[in-house]
Amino acid sequence: MASSSVIAKQSTYNVVTTDLSSSIEKIQDYKSLDLEPFEKSPVWSDEYLSQLNIQRRPFDFQIELIQSVINSGNSIVSLRTGAGKTYIAALLIKYYYMKKRKEKDEQFLTFFFVPHRSIRDQQVTAIRDVGDLRVMACDDNSTANEFVQYSHIVVCTPQKFLNCLIDKSILLNQIDLLIFDECHNCIGNHPYSKIMEQYLVYHQLEHQPKIIGLTASCGTKLTNPKLVLEELSDVEKRRNNALNKLYELCATLNCHNVVTVKKEEHIEELNKKIHRPIDDQILAIQSMSFDQYIKKLEEVIKSLLSYIGSKCSPSIDVSIDEQQLGQEKNNAEIKNNFTNVILIKYMIMFVKRLDALTDLPLKSIINDIIKKIDLFYNKKETPIEIETEIHHYCLQIVNSIVDRLKESEYYLTNPKLDFLTKKLQELIKQRDNARGLILVSRTLYAKLMFDYFNEREDIKNIIKPCWLVGQNGVDYQNSLSEQDEALKNFRKGLSNVLIATDIVQEGLDVPECSFVIRYEFVSNEIGTVQSRGRARAEKSSFFLVVDEGSKNHIKEMTTRLKELEMLEALNSWQQISPDQLKLNLQKVQDGIINQWRVEAELKQIIESNLADSQTIDGKVSCRSCDHYLGQLSWIRKRNNSYFIRQQQLTERIEIDCFSEERIFKEIQVKGKVLCGNRKCREDIGAAQKFTDRPDILEICALTCKKLKFSFKDLHGNYHISMFQKWADVRFKIHELEPPMSTNTLPVRQQNTILLDFC
Incomplete structure (x- = not known):
């Protein structure tokens, strides 16, 4: 491997907290290390672990997976959430590090990719657990190449690495190992895919880094409801499609195998040692008695949408959805129709709140509507005349409905939230130091539910909420420091309920998390697997709270069938001979590379004519x-x-x-x-x-x-x-x-x- 001196763009980096002159390694003689037990022995003795300075004994099923990867080469490790994929990866990194020191004693470098910055520091801590390796996190204000000279392992988001790879401040021949956490994201235009495009198309070298992918779910990513239902109704089509998607994932990652726990005694150990939710339910709620109160506000919002739509030129149909409104706004921007741009923003805001009527307190929705109307209007020093009219009219109508709804027993809550609150109190009282997640679909939900729980005096000493959303949310945002603070408080137990969007669905590791509740939030089969895995504590619970017969209810039933599809694909994979797998993977990879090249040539033609x-x-x-x-x-x-x-x-x-x-x-x-x-x-x-x-x-x-x-x-x-x-x-x-x-x-x-x- 080339030394760090081959870096095309050298950066100056001052390490403040790490004394680079002192060795962190306890292993002094790598030449005499015997790595054969690591590679072949199903049992590692205490003496052997001590020789390798491994303080925590891996489970037998983890050793099986480690040795499967060593024997297979580039591989995807498929293992349920919470079963130690990161620790397996860390031990594999240490193995390849020790092997290189034993054979050549040259510089060693691994990049460990995390899909979200929120889990970066968590993974750094987990990897350091194996000892002898200098692990550094590429922080938000640094570039990945700054850590190359000082690290054995750099943990970073894939975009940080991709930027350096493209501008050649990092070269692949400097690197021994690439690890893709949550590798099922390696599809489409995700940075994982872009890294592999560089790897397979533009950096075909004699020395290429080994690759390990980590995932709890090799999903198929079908999102079209018609295609999903068509596929699920055809057993053969379902099986073939799932297997083809598995081929595509492996071929894109240049992996030769998907390794899973196979030995019966190890499967038994996995089920015994790694806790899974014992209570996994879809809690379908009937809100019929609440409908009469919803209808009052629903009628008002629809009348306002109709009124605003009629003021647009051309007018806009009140029946169109949020996505269609977004397209109308885009058209208005192209045509310089400033009036429509402004009015459509109001319409999009109302449509979002209309969708939330059965899920959030009426008071919260009304207050949020008033806040947004004022925010839109007051930031302008001289609003156009039609916006002044819309602003005043909307406030007048919304305020008029408040007096009527205040008489309702559901003004401050609703049946679904009452049910959720009771369920939370029940779960929190079941154990000491209970903690749980509520996953929601929108930043609007996260913020308003946080406010709702905070304002209820009767549960103040029971439910202690915090909320976490991304920094680019449309309605509400958390800065990076606010995200870090929320996670820190949740991990320490200062907050016992974390209300979040899917920013935490992948990778968040809180062993004390005893329940996960998805509140009207269904993404796909991967999301279901990932969110279930966040419930890490013994005898944990996993719920979906949803309106009975709703789109989300039906979608979840479909999603759980898709989970079965993933298992079928993995079982089918194990039945295929290694030679046949190799041929099939090569064929799929050739197609992927050819597609990348065609797209690159087209892009080059476009750029040359710019x-x-x-x-x-x-x-x-x-x-x-x-x-x-x-x-x-x-x-x-x-x-x-x-x-x-x-x-x-x-x-x-x-x-x-x-x-x-x-x-x-x-x-x-x-x-x-x-x-x-x-x-x-x-x-x-x-x-x-x-x-x-x-x-x-x-x-x-x-x-x-x-x-x-x-x-x-x-x-x-x-x-x-x-x-x-x-x-x-x-x-x-x-x-x-x-x-x-x-x-x-x-x-x-x-x-x-x-x-x-x-």
């Missing part, structure tokens, strides 16, 4: 209102950031400063950036400053999906394009010029707008 932004007559504007921000020719990029230089920054945007500035590595964040149009004031980014570029003064980071690009053709006509991310733009962007020397800097600096890569 017009130079320096020669395009075009402009950049706010997507919502078409407020002018600058010319396309002004755009520059630096790493993953994009800039527009201009002298009249304050005339085109408004900055809403934070009370305290925030520092993220070389970026200093001052506040939010709002559209300069007083009738719009859309939140379009963050005011920032590069601390390592004093020649650039105040900058503003804007999000690509908040922008609109207009191009003028040869006939003088403008064409509008909108992109979700900068990688998709259809014009070439030039790199930011290097800083000028101090004696050539102009007296007066230009201000700059920075547009981030997403």
Whole structure:
């Protein structure tokens, strides 16, 4: 393996908390180590474990899986949640590390990928448990290549690694082992797939890292309800489809086998040692007595939707769903129909609350509606006339329904929430230090349910909630520090109920978690397996609370049949001979690689025909209102950031400063950036400053999906394009010029707008 000196882009990294001059290793003589028992013996003696400095004895079923991987080469480890996949991976890392030290005594490097940053530190702690390995986490403000020289194992999100792989600041021939946690995500455009595209297409070397995938479920990812039902009704089709998806996953990961626990005595040990929920139920709730109260608010919301839709030009049908409204908004943005853009935002907000009527307290929904209406309206200094009319009318109508609903016994709650509250009290009182998860589909649910439990005085000393959602939620968000704080409080027991979106469905490890309740939340069969596995404590419980006969109720029944499909696929896999598996996998992989190459060639053709932004007559504007921000020719990029230089920054945007500035590595964040149009004031980014570029003064980071690009053709006509991310733009962007020397800097600096890569 090449040494770290081959890194194309060398970074300077100062390790503060780790003394690199002192050895963390207790094994002194690797040359004399006997690794044959590790590879072949079903029992590892205490003396042998001591020689290898392994403090915690692995279970026999874990040893079986470790040896299966060693014998098979690149493999996927399929094992139920909570059974120690990370510990198995850590022992395998240590094995390959010891083997290399024994044979060559050269530098060793593993990258361990986690799909979510929220479980990064948890995995670091688990891997360090095997001893002798320097394990470091690539934090939010660092790049993955900064840790290469100082680590045996780098734990990071896949995008961090992919960025370095693409810009060649990390080379695959530096790496011994790649581990993909929750590897079932390796499909489509996920960063896992993009890493493997680099591995199989662009980095075909004599030395390639070994690969290990970890998963509790090799799902088939069918989402079309018609296809799911069609497949489930045909046993042969179901079996073949599941097996084909397993081939696709293995071929994409370049894995030769899926290893599972096979020996009967080890299966018995697994079932005995690793707790599974003893109570696994779908709790279907009948809310008939509540319907009369829902209908009052439902009728009001539908009347408001009809009223707002009639004010749009052209008018919008009240019966369309949230996805269709999103498309209508997109069309309005392209056509510069600012009125419709504003009104459709109100309609989307109302549709979301309409869907939540049977799940959340009426008071909470009404208060949230009022809050959102005011938020939309008050952030504008001079709202357009129709928005003023809509704002006043909606508030008047919503407030009028409040007085009527206050008389209802269900104004502060509803039957489903009453049932959930009683169930929570029952579960918490069953054991000391009980803790559990409530998984929900939307950030709206997480926040309003948190408020609901907090406001109930009668359960204040029983249910101690916290909530956790991503930082990019539409309705509500948690910052990274807020996410960390919520997880820390939950793990310590300061909170005993964590209400969260699916940000914690994969990978969160809290051994004390004694119950998981999905509240009107059904994703797919993988989600069901993953969420069930979060209930780790002995005699734990796993529930789905859902309206009887609802879409989610039916979907869960289908999902549980899909679980059976996954097991059938694994059983079928074990019956196929190794030679036949190899042939089948090669055929599937050839097809995947060919598809990647075709897509890459098409992308290259498109890029080669992209017009130079320096020669395009075009402009950049706010997507919502078409407020002018600058010319396309002004755009520059630096790493993953994009800039527009201009002298009249304050005339085109408004900055809403934070009370305290925030520092993220070389970026200093001052506040939010709002559209300069007083009738719009859309939140379009963050005011920032590069601390390592004093020649650039105040900058503003804007999000690509908040922008609109207009191009003028040869006939003088403008064409509008909108992109979700900068990688998709259809014009070439030039790199930011290097800083000028101090004696050539102009007296007066230009201000700059920075547009981030997403």
